[in-house]
Amino acid sequence: MRCAAVAFLAATIAADAFGAMVGMARSDWDGSPIAWKFDELLRCVSAVGVDDCMLLKTERSARIAMSVDVMPKSCRSRDWATFGIGVTDDANNYWRLSFVQGPPGRDGKMGRRFFELSEMRSGRWLAQNHDRLHCAGGRQDGTWSYGETYNMSLKLEPACIRGEVKDRSGRILYVAKFSFPKPSADGTVKAVVTGFPSFHAKGFFSGVFSAVDVECSDPRPVNQTEKAIPPYESGSFIPCMSEQSTGFFRVMKCDDGKWWTIDPLGRRTAPLGVNHVSYQGQWSLRTMRSIHRETNMRKFPNRSDWATNAVARLKDWGFNMLGGGSDSDLKYRGLSHAFTLAMGETVCRDGVPGEFFICPNEHRPCTSFPNVFHPDFEVWCDYVARKKCAPNRNDPWLIGYFIDNELAWWGRGMLDVGLYDSVAKLPAGHSARKVQMRFLAERGIGGNVPVSVKLDFLRLAAERYFSMTSAAIRRADPNHLVLGARFAGVRGAHPVVWEVAGKYCDVVTLNCYPWADLDRNVVRMGRSPDSERLSETFERLHKLTRRPLLVTEWSFPALDTGRPCSHGAGQRFRTQSLRAQASELFAKTLLSLPYVLGYDYFMWVDQPAAGLSDAFPEDCNYGLLSEEGIPYRELTAMFARLHRNIGALRNAGLPKERKISPAPAVLASEAERRIGVCYDAEYVRNGDRYAISTPGGLVLEGGVGGKNIFDSVKVNGSDLGRFTMMLCDKVRGNSRWRNLSKVVSVDWKDGALAVAAEGGSGAARFSFTCRIVPVAGRNWFLCELVKVANLGSSQMDMPSFLFRQYVKYAEDKSKVMEFKSAPDLWQAPDADAWFRKSDNAFFGGFTRAGTVVRFQYFTSAGGRVQHPDAQFEPRDLLLLKPGNCFDPKGSVWMVAVCGSKGGRKAWNAAVDELAQTCEQDTRKHERNQGQP
Numbered sequence: 001m002r003c004a005a006v007a008f009l010a011a012t013i014a015a016d017a018f019g020a021m022v023g024m025a026r027s028d029w030d031g032s033p034i035a036w037k038f039d040e041l042l043r044c045v046s047a048v049g050v051d052d053c054m055l056l057k058t059e060r061s062a063r064i065a066m067s068v069d070v071m072p073k074s075c076r077s078r079d080w081a082t083f084g085i086g087v088t089d090d091a092n093n094y095w096r097l098s099f100v101q102g103p104p105g106r107d108g109k110m111g112r113r114f115f116e117l118s119e120m121r122s123g124r125w126l127a128q129n130h131d132r133l134h135c136a137g138g139r140q141d142g143t144w145s146y147g148e149t150y151n152m153s154l155k156l157e158p159a160c161i162r163g164e165v166k167d168r169s170g171r172i173l174y175v176a177k178f179s180f181p182k183p184s185a186d187g188t189v190k191a192v193v194t195g196f197p198s199f200h201a202k203g204f205f206s207g208v209f210s211a212v213d214v215e216c217s218d219p220r221p222v223n224q225t226e227k228a229i230p231p232y233e234s235g236s237f238i239p240c241m242s243e244q245s246t247g248f249f250r251v252m253k254c255d256d257g258k259w260w261t262i263d264p265l266g267r268r269t270a271p272l273g274v275n276h277v278s279y280q281g282q283w284s285l286r287t288m289r290s291i292h293r294e295t296n297m298r299k300f301p302n303r304s305d306w307a308t309n310a311v312a313r314l315k316d317w318g319f320n321m322l323g324g325g326s327d328s329d330l331k332y333r334g335l336s337h338a339f340t341l342a343m344g345e346t347v348c349r350d351g352v353p354g355e356f357f358i359c360p361n362e363h364r365p366c367t368s369f370p371n372v373f374h375p376d377f378e379v380w381c382d383y384v385a386r387k388k389c390a391p392n393r394n395d396p397w398l399i400g401y402f403i404d405n406e407l408a409w410w411g412r413g414m415l416d417v418g419l420y421d422s423v424a425k426l427p428a429g430h431s432a433r434k435v436q437m438r439f440l441a442e443r444g445i446g447g448n449v450p451v452s453v454k455l456d457f458l459r460l461a462a463e464r465y466f467s468m469t470s471a472a473i474r475r476a477d478p479n480h481l482v483l484g485a486r487f488a489g490v491r492g493a494h495p496v497v498w499e500v501a502g503k504y505c506d507v508v509t510l511n512c513y514p515w516a517d518l519d520r521n522v523v524r525m526g527r528s529p530d531s532e533r534l535s536e537t538f539e540r541l542h543k544l545t546r547r548p549l550l551v552t553e554w555s556f557p558a559l560d561t562g563r564p565c566s567h568g569a570g571q572r573f574r575t576q577s578l579r580a581q582a583s584e585l586f587a588k589t590l591l592s593l594p595y596v597l598g599y600d601y602f603m604w605v606d607q608p609a610a611g612l613s614d615a616f617p618e619d620c621n622y623g624l625l626s627e628e629g630i631p632y633r634e635l636t637a638m639f640a641r642l643h644r645n646i647g648a649l650r651n652a653g654l655p656k657e658r659k660i661s662p663a664p665a666v667l668a669s670e671a672e673r674r675i676g677v678c679y680d681a682e683y684v685r686n687g688d689r690y691a692i693s694t695p696g697g698l699v700l701e702g703g704v705g706g707k708n709i710f711d712s713v714k715v716n717g718s719d720l721g722r723f724t725m726m727l728c729d730k731v732r733g734n735s736r737w738r739n740l741s742k743v744v745s746v747d748w749k750d751g752a753l754a755v756a757a758e759g760g761s762g763a764a765r766f767s768f769t770c771r772i773v774p775v776a777g778r779n780w781f782l783c784e785l786v787k788v789a790n791l792g793s794s795q796m797d798m799p800s801f802l803f804r805q806y807v808k809y810a811e812d813k814s815k816v817m818e819f820k821s822a823p824d825l826w827q828a829p830d831a832d833a834w835f836r837k838s839d840n841a842f843f844g845g846f847t848r849a850g851t852v853v854r855f856q857y858f859t860s861a862g863g864r865v866q867h868p869d870a871q872f873e874p875r876d877l878l879l880l881k882p883g884n885c886f887d888p889k890g891s892v893w894m895v896a897v898c899g900s901k902g903g904r905k906a907w908n909a910a911v912d913e914l915a916q917t918c919e920q921d922t923r924k925h926e927r928n929q930g931q932p
Helices: 291-299 303-316 377-388 418-424 431-442 451-476 495-504 534-545 576-592 633-651 668-675 903-917 922-927
Strands: 010-012 021-023 036-039 044-048 052-056 061-075 081-090 093-101 113-121 134-140 150-156 160-166 172-179 196-202 205-219 250-253 259-262 272-274 336-340 357-359 398-402 508-511 515-517 522-524 549-553 596-601 682-686 689-693 698-703 710-715 718-731 734-749 752-759 766-774 780-790 796-807 830-836 842-847 852-860 865-872 893-899
Touching (some): 044 196, 052 081, 061 093, 061 196, 081 150, 093 160, 093 196, 196 205, 357 418, 377 451, 495 508, 508 534, 522 534, 522 576, 668 780, 668 903, 682 734, 689 734, 698 734, 698 780, 718 752, 718 766, 718 780, 734 766, 780 796, 796 830, 796 842, 830 852, 830 865, 830 903, 842 852, 842 865, 842 903, 893 903
Parallel strands (some): 272 596, 336 398, 508 549
Antiparallel strands (some): 044 205, 052 196, 061 205, 134 172, 160 172, 250 259, 515 522, 682 689, 689 698, 710 718, 718 734, 734 752, 780 893, 796 865, 842 893, 852 865
16 A cells, blocks of 8 residues: 555554555664654654664565655765665665765865666665666666755665655656675575665765655564574683683672673683774875775785784784774684774764763864753664664674773863863753753752862763663673773773762773873873872772773883874883883782773884874874784784783782882072073063064063063064963862963163063962073073962962963964874973974973973964963972962973974983083983984
């Protein structure tokens, strides 16, 4: 029976076939709830711009007739995009009748538009051409336009498939018919001859489907044959330690007091994985190439040969697990694997309507957060689990599922209040904002919202996220572990979120990039000898979660490979030998902890030297291999040796820490005495403006009432940038950054300029007094903080102070000043600089102060935001109460090093000179001159 009125949206199943009428409700279709929007009143369904294929919930059929009115509305793809109707058997086998939008040309104009009827068979696109199916018709008498409605019809029969597109007047714009070959002896046909009626949208296409008329007959059973999975076997286990076998991986706290992973055969093991083991390697959007892929194409006849080689290497080095992002070709070859679902991150991507997320994905980690309050979030979780987890429920090689990776649990602010504040900024009609307003109303709160209430809201968000995602996974696959959401470090979420994660997850996962102190043989969470030990931090996290921990990323890049290592997490070392030492210390520390199951090393192959992309410019030596596929011998040999006896490592206890005396610090007065004061400097005051000039060509200019100590720093007429200061303190454990707001007064005396300035606002006001000294015979100046006062009404907790050098972007809007140095470098001098491409000018800083905690200059947001972080934290200043002052007593200072030419070579010479002048251990400095 067919629908009599095409104006009404209905999908009708022939009564003599299936005898059922299917209405246009979501329950009648199997598709992503974020990709399709149903309007049952208007009887239409809209594609909202998210790639997906939606199937009608009917029987698999060999005879299908579809007639649908389709209006393409927009397409935001920069690549080929398609939109239309089809017959879909599964993700690798389907026919599609499509509107096609080509990519824009070099002139930026929109690409060509046309229609096509094409086949995907066994994963091969345009299979109708490869299999040489006979085509009758293929006539294209017109193109199509956005905003116009067309009728698309598709008819599948046992012998052929025919597609047709008409305009509103009924004129045929396109028609094509493909005949199927005769079945082979075993009854198979080299064509897709069965399936389900479907809609599809690919390439951020949006549009409306209406007047749907579908008739299905000749039902065929769905192919339920599961892919043959070989029995689990692995030589990586702890001998003589067995538990009950369940056929799948599980975790348990054993009689030795340690948490262990139990493999499908009941043996204790430790997951030792590697992330992103892939044939493709790391693709650079900056160069539009992958050197690793090109190498593999030359070296291996096919991908199977590559996979055999990769698995053999991993086993030789003692790894037993494929971490996130690894190729499926590697599975079932002796290594277990895990799967990343990206349940939350996916709904934050480009093209997804804003109602589905709280924080959008900005094309880099740590930016996404889903709208867990959306009424369809649970439906979405079930959809993902049904598609990705259910097919794997009987796989013994699968350890479990990572729900997400590095979500922004802090929203766009602090760990405790940031997510609440991000929701508060959403439109009133946003479902998350509505929930928040009800949340406040239930508590009778109408004005200022206390921090405790904001924290309760964060807990509510965490409860919804972890309860819905974990329940969906377990409904679809009760056999495998829920492996947490891979928090972005130990401070990747507030403690309440860690607590909730432990409530719902079998294992809590985190990415961790700590500091390996090779002198003291201990791993800490920061570079300071006073920072917390990793063992102490992980003990605290385990107490919060009450679940075992798995570290899902860690690495220590080195600078001797040609990689800049300018962007990306992790402590840097100058050589592969030091890198291997740090990796061994970290691995031994981690595996000795009774509540840590194991780790995934980051990663298989190096990142491209050019960086991954402008938004995510990581360019590090993270790999076990170079891009050319050559192993780093020191590192891989260390892993091979270390992984031979994991049982012994887990019982060995923490590596023995060494006690050493810290290098002597230098006070500002001593630095000034050694480098010398330029008494020939000229000081000029003109109203509120002031300037210092030296015989060598250094000119420093500023103004009372201005926001910088110096608005302009010039050398020989070359304007390098500006110089200022900043204060950072802690608010409920979160950093609060406050700039100077104005210079109050200046005073020139005996070759030095005293500058008094104020910053902050309201209850958080403060003042600085600093002393500027031009250096004799050099284009440098020394800046010392001599006093800070709390002018506000709130106390300052653990304040730190930053000298800030911002560079000019006047000549070239795309990064005139290019950041090239490597951050967090072991045994590096506390120094960093900006370098200008056009003339090799540089603007940087150096210190030997004992209070420095960070000296790193870098950019974010594609180079638009500068972070010149020369940060100092006096250890005797834990609290500064309102009205009180603090005298650093010469412990907070730096030398600003300025140059109009010479680039990196001149900068290195200046740092060498300062290091020697300040009596740094020059032998150590010279021994480590490997930074590019």
